[in-house]
Amino acid sequence: MGLTKSDIFTEEQNHLAQMAKVLAHPARVAILQYLIKVNQCICGDLVNEIGLAQATISQHLRELKSAGIIKGNIEGTSVCYCIDPKVWKDIQQLFDGFFNANPQCQSDDCC
Amino acid sequence: MGLTKSDIFTEEQNHLAQMAKVLAHPARVAILQYLIKVNQCICGDLVNEIGLAQATISQHLRELKSAGIIKGNIEGTSVCYCIDPKVWKDIQQLFDGFFNANPQCQSDDCC
DNA sequence: TTTATTCATCGTAATATTGCAATATATAAT
DNA sequence: ATTATATATTGCAATATTACGATGAATAAA
Structure with missing residues (x-):
């Protein structure tokens, strides 16, 4: 099992x-919030900003990347990461649709 | 670690x-969607609807309940579950604020 | 070419999650 | 009192996640 x-x-x-699940870890939330704030950054910036080991940040970046939420462009020895605005919008609408499936249910208690 | x-x-x-994390399992998403649809139900309904063992559904219900998203009212031998509209709204706003932190970031690629 | 920088990957330990059978609990019906 | 119904809890096995040191790969600088 x-x-x-x-x-x-x-x-x-x-x-x-x-x-x-991708958003279900504060480090990944922090990475995305930082990317939203500064628009783009490299892995080392996040290591300094967040305070986890480089290997750990890299692992979280991979999860965000494999989910399509962020993109990484190689620039010399570093990799420039940024949010994929198209995917971001898709996920936003996915959650929005879920939370607003039945607005009536948000108004009053059921039982 | x-x-x-x-x-x-x-x-x-x-x-x-x-x-x-609470939303990071399809069974819990399915439970919430079902509750949104039928407004209220008992554990047995969800066992029939979803197709997981009673113990498993009960465990997922406990997670949703401990997060505050759903409430359970004892009615005889069964428990009537429903969404807590207040908490639902709070979570909706939490996600909404996150996704809309910087609308500029959703419009164009960065790197 | 050597050295430094940046990041990814591997291996590993600790912990968490998922699912279910078995059992416990509590109320309702007979 | 006994039986049936509905749900919670416990215990367990399989798998997943988290974190990091060590190492590898690839480019830039000396």
């Missing part, structure tokens, strides 16, 4: 859960 | 990550 049964859920449910 | 260093992050970063 210990394995999520993805096959019994819809594409949307799996996708939303997967994107939520 | 294997332990998240929460102390080096802001309250907001930890809170957002924690809420994202």
